[in-house]
Amino acid sequence: MNTTLLQTAISLIIGTVFTVNGIAIHADDITNQAKSAVNGTNIHQLATAVEVYYSDHNSYPNVSGGEALIDELESEGYIRNRPIDPNVFKYESEMNGQDYSLKVVE
Numbered sequence: 001m002n003t004t005l006l007q008t009a010i011s012l013i014i015g016t017v018f019t020v021n022g023i024a025i026h027a028d029d030i031t032n033q034a035k036s037a038v039n040g041t042n043i044h045q046l047a048t049a050v051e052v053y054y055s056d057h058n059s060y061p062n063v064s065g066g067e068a069l070i071d072e073l074e075s076e077g078y079i080r081n082r083p084i085d086p087n088v089f090k091y092e093s094e095m096n097g098q099d100y101s102l103k104v105v106e
Contacts, residue, residue: 042083043104046070046091049078050100059097066091069102 046069053073054060061072066089073079083089092101 049073060100062093062097
């Protein structure tokens with residue numbers, strides 16, 4: 001199967017509505033739910049890594065933004081795999097590294 005035909009088939013599938021047990025399911029809804037689930041898992045793993053970082057350094061990473069947090073945790077060896085899109089996370093160090101805010105940006 002050539003690449004153009006495969007891309008066309010994928011585009012048609014993504015733009016369709018699936019019917020499962022009489023319930024219409026939009027492909028976009030499935031994709032959005034999957035992204036939400038991945039982001040929830042990633043934020044939980046990041047929070048765990050941030051807590052381990054605190055345990056080792058007696059302060060949370062003193063950076064701002066999701067990309068900066070990922071860079072810091074990766075360079076320090078607290079994570080090995082980068083999230084699919086670190087820009088969907090907002091991280092802020094607070095109180096001179098004694099607290100932090102971490103959330104998914106919607």
